[in-house]
Amino acid sequence: MTRDDTAKITELQNRGIGYKRISSLMGLPVNAVKSYCRRHPVSKYGICLQCGAQIRQTPHKRTKKFCSDACRMAWWKAHPEQAKRQVYHLTCAWCGKPFVSVGSSNRQYCSRACYADARRKEARE
Numbered sequence: 001m002t003r004d005d006t007a008k009i010t011e012l013q014n015r016g017i018g019y020k021r022i023s024s025l026m027g028l029p030v031n032a033v034k035s036y037c038r039r040h041p042v043s044k045y046g047i048c049l050q051c052g053a054q055i056r057q058t059p060h061k062r063t064k065k066f067c068s069d070a071c072r073m074a075w076w077k078a079h080p081e082q083a084k085r086q087v088y089h090l091t092c093a094w095c096g097k098p099f100v101s102v103g104s105s106n107r108q109y110c111s112r113a114c115y116a117d118a119r120r121k122e123a124r125e
Helices: 005-013 019-026 032-040 069-079 112-124
Strands: 046-047 053-057 088-093 098-102
Touching: 005 019, 005 046, 046 098, 069 098
Parallel strands: none
Antiparallel strands: 046 053, 088 098
């Protein structure tokens, strides 16, 4: 493994890419990449997915991917296909119309207006 290879492995590891992906990108054996990464662990800093700025990782916390809310929103706006949300086809409990819910199967109403109407009816009873 050359110095260029080790520098590239370190860069890819700092970006959060795993051993298998690094080995396939560089054409090196997985065990060689894994051994190098274990001997040379990444720093306490991560890199923002949007702007590439360094992010200080807090120990024993979830790994940060973005340096700010602005970067987080910009990245998700540019990469909507990365979201792992499921689409549910439900029926409104108030008006009976079918509606689509993204990410939650527990919704009961198609709109805030139907929710408010249902609450008003409960209050009258």
